[in-house]
Amino acid sequence: MNNLPDNAVLLPIDMQQAFDEPQWPKRWNGQIDRNGLRVLEAWRSSGRSVIHVCHDSVTPGSRLRPEAPGNALRPGFEPQEGEAVIRKSVNAAFIGTDLDLRLRRMKCDTVVIFGISTDMCVSTSVRVGSNLGYRVILVEDACDCFDMQDGQGERIPAEEVHRIHVATLRHEFANVLRTDELVQALGTTT
Incomplete structure (x- = not known):
């Protein structure tokens, strides 16, 4: 990929500490922090903007x-000076926030997304962003998700949940890259 515009904005989604707590089901991507930090470092080195997205739950006890x-x-995922933080209480970073307004004021037409979890806030943000007219790039190996139960009580492994969601996003909503591909597209060597 060699056509990443200078006005593209990186949106790390919900890279929050709660997802490491033991009450969550098994996750699959032991490299999420390593890959996400590589993306963030390369992005910052390129001089492009970052808007961090955090989930502020309204559920009691969350x-x-x-x-x-x-x-x-x-x-390592804390914002640096000049980097905005968007706080949401639903799955989509664009719903109930001023993210769309901020991006339009920045004349951004491309967003690059990674984070937790692939099938929830990442997927929903990718879909809504695409529906709003943004070109969306998903960094698939800088995402993570959890094992899930199906309607019959069977466990669906996190790897399978991730694979299927990335496939549906790739089909209609996003270009999908891996960390190495994005870092190469940015012309950095992290």
């Missing part, structure tokens, strides 16, 4: 509530 320690961003 470890993602604003006052809970798990709401904090994971080490």
